[in-house]
Amino acid sequence: MSVPMDSIYQQIILDHYKNPHHHGLIEEFDAEVHHVNPTCGDEVTLRVRLADGAIADLGWDGDGCSISQASTSVMADLVVGKPVAEAMALQERFLELMQSQGNAELTEGDEDVLEDAVAFEGVSKYPARVKCALLGWMAMKSAVVESDRQEETA
Amino acid sequence: MPFDVEAVRKDFPILAREVHGVPLVYLDSANTSQKPQVVLDTLTDFYANHNANVARAVHTLGSEATNAFEAARGKLAAFVNAPDRNEIVFTKNSSEALNLVAYALSNAATTIGAERFRIGPGDEIVVTEMEHHSNLVPWQLLCQRTGATFRWLRIGDTGPDGGRLVEDEIDTVITERTRVVAFVHQSNALGTINPVSRLVARARAVGALTVVDASQSAPHLPLDVQALGADFVAFTGHKMYGPTGVGVLWGRYDLLAGLPPFLGGGEMIETVDMTGTTFAAPPHRFEAGTPMIAQAVGLGAAVDYLSALGMENVAAHEHALLEYALPRLAEVEGLRIIGPATAVDRGATISFTLAGVHPHDVAQLLDEGGIAVRAGHHCARPVCVRYGIPATTRASFGVYTTTEEIDALVAGVRRVGEVFR
Numbered sequence: 001m002s003v004p005m006d007s008i009y010q011q012i013i014l015d016h017y018k019n020p021h022h023h024g025l026i027e028e029f030d031a032e033v034h035h036v037n038p039t040c041g042d043e044v045t046l047r048v049r050l051a052d053g054a055i056a057d058l059g060w061d062g063d064g065c066s067i068s069q070a071s072t073s074v075m076a077d078l079v080v081g082k083p084v085a086e087a088m089a090l091q092e093r094f095l096e097l098m099q100s101q102g103n104a105e106l107t108e109g110d111e112d113v114l115e116d117a118v119a120f121e122g123v124s125k126y127p128a129r130v131k132c133a134l135l136g137w138m139a140m141k142s143a144v145v146e147s148d149r150q151e152e153t154a
Numbered sequence: 155m156p157f158d159v160e161a162v163r164k165d166f167p168i169l170a171r172e173v174h175g176v177p178l179v180y181l182d183s184a185n186t187s188q189k190p191q192v193v194l195d196t197l198t199d200f201y202a203n204h205n206a207n208v209a210r211a212v213h214t215l216g217s218e219a220t221n222a223f224e225a226a227r228g229k230l231a232a233f234v235n236a237p238d239r240n241e242i243v244f245t246k247n248s249s250e251a252l253n254l255v256a257y258a259l260s261n262a263a264t265t266i267g268a269e270r271f272r273i274g275p276g277d278e279i280v281v282t283e284m285e286h287h288s289n290l291v292p293w294q295l296l297c298q299r300t301g302a303t304f305r306w307l308r309i310g311d312t313g314p315d316g317g318r319l320v321e322d323e324i325d326t327v328i329t330e331r332t333r334v335v336a337f338v339h340q341s342n343a344l345g346t347i348n349p350v351s352r353l354v355a356r357a358r359a360v361g362a363l364t365v366v367d368a369s370q371s372a373p374h375l376p377l378d379v380q381a382l383g384a385d386f387v388a389f390t391g392h393k394m395y396g397p398t399g400v401g402v403l404w405g406r407y408d409l410l411a412g413l414p415p416f417l418g419g420g421e422m423i424e425t426v427d428m429t430g431t432t433f434a435a436p437p438h439r440f441e442a443g444t445p446m447i448a449q450a451v452g453l454g455a456a457v458d459y460l461s462a463l464g465m466e467n468v469a470a471h472e473h474a475l476l477e478y479a480l481p482r483l484a485e486v487e488g489l490r491i492i493g494p495a496t497a498v499d500r501g502a503t504i505s506f507t508l509a510g511v512h513p514h515d516v517a518q519l520l521d522e523g524g525i526a527v528r529a530g531h532h533c534a535r536p537v538c539v540r541y542g543i544p545a546t547t548r549a550s551f552g553v554y555t556t557t558e559e560i561d562a563l564v565a566g567v568r569r570v571g572e573v574f575r
Binding site: 018040128 | 514519530545573
């Protein structure tokens with residue numbers, strides 16, 4: 001069973017929902033955050049470990065709609081192993097894409113850096129679902145900021 | 155005259171549109187109903203030909219607008235079989251109507267002559283676990299303001315009798331301490347039609363006021379406030395094929411006449427001095443400021459439309475749809491109906507969950523097939539908590555709903571299950 005070409009439920013999204021990546025909480029971590037999306041009742045708990053200015057590892061657990069869970073999975077694939085600055089730039093670009101109300105003009109460069117995350121472009125047309133797609137990304141950003149703060153006070 | 159759903163559909167212009175390249179299947183009437191052409195024409199005619207403020211302008215347009223507005227009040231009174239047209243208070247929606255009662259009751263605390271309405275510590279307010287937030291939060295707030303205790307009747311377990319109030323608890327929860335019993339006539343989340351006469355009889359026996367939220371019953375059943383026996387009944391226009399921005403509070407005249415106002419302002423006064431103000435008689439006491447004139451007139455046209463169809467016919471049509479839909483939905487793999495499983499004492503609003511698929515994904519994928527349903531907690535979050543689920547998908551029917559649309563829903567839900575399996 002397939003979905004229409006213009007469906008927001010691209011196969012990539014369904015695949016990540018059914019088999020999420022980096023799923024499960026890691027034992028060694030610098031910060032843990034818990035984010036919720038009251039519209040759908042989506043929840044995500046996310047842990048990160050930083051090393052040498054990069055996201056050394058990230059693990060998450062969650063419950064909610066396919067958009068929120070798949071987006072968190074895609075995000076985890078993209079940022080693990082990346083320098084923090086690069087992960088934050090990706091987060092910024094994904095946020096812009098989600099706030100485009102369906103008018104984003106994706107460049108080849110975007111597809112190169114956002115990879116599977118471009119599949120969420122269709123979600124930007126549905127204001128009620130944008131928060132679902134952003135949930136994991138916002139959690140990652142908070143966790144990184146939290147890790148930095150702990151490092152400063154350590 | 156038999157109910158001709160195809161003729162009814164032609165009265166609703168929006169039903170001719172397409173969504174995502176396929177015909178719209180609108181199954182979200184419990185959220186808001188679509189509007190027949192006659193309501194749209196009435197709004198346009200009012201603004202194009204009769205627009206003026208009511209009850210103050212002495213010119214011709216002012217008289218026409220006032221007459222149209224007051225004629226709408228008369229139509230609403232007849233529609234719910236109110237003994238007196240002055241028992242119809244126009245509000246902006248059901249929420250405002252219910253808040254009006256709750257705030258008027260707490261305003262009684264400082265109003266000379268309204269002592270019989272005073273509520274305080276030791277008194278109890280009773281609602282049900284299946285209330286829409288609009289008939290729950292105002293009473294929680296009233297309890298906070300007055301020190302009264304907030305209590306509720308629970309929803310029964312799932313199974314054949316599931317999704318209904320635990321009737322055995324009515325006599326233990328509603329007691330001599332109860333001052334107000336506020337309950338929904340037909341649940342927006344479960345479809346359940348509550349035992350009004352039983353609840354009203356118990357409330358009366360203990361001397362409590364009864365407030366019925368009829369938002370989901372007024373569009374679908376013959377509504378007779380005298381037969382219900384309650385003290386206050388609230389409903390909203392936009393769910394009964396009328397415009398948004400207008401609702402109704404019906405109240406017994408002697409009660410309305412004894413209650414202090416909720417909102418102060420223009421048109422609700424008798425005389426105003428810098429040292430004090432006296433208030434107009436009901437209904438105007440409760441209609442401060444310029445009201446929703448065009449919308450009330452539009453709602454008048456909507457009830458004319460419903461009366462011409464005949465509310466008995468409307469109820470029979472929707473009951474047949476419900477009997478058609480319930481077993482067909484129940485057959486879908488992984489689908490669980492949240493609410494009464496049979497069509498007995500039940501309206502044509504069906505909430506369900508689909509195993510392994512979040513309700514928002516169900517609704518979003520159905521929309522891609524042109525099918526509009528609602529997903530969420532339906533502003534009745536305690537119902538979801540009771541069932542241990544985050545949300546449901548809800549299909550709700552109206553005068554224009556067909557069995558073909560229910561077939562499309564069933565096929566659509568099956569497709570959703572396949573996509574996520």
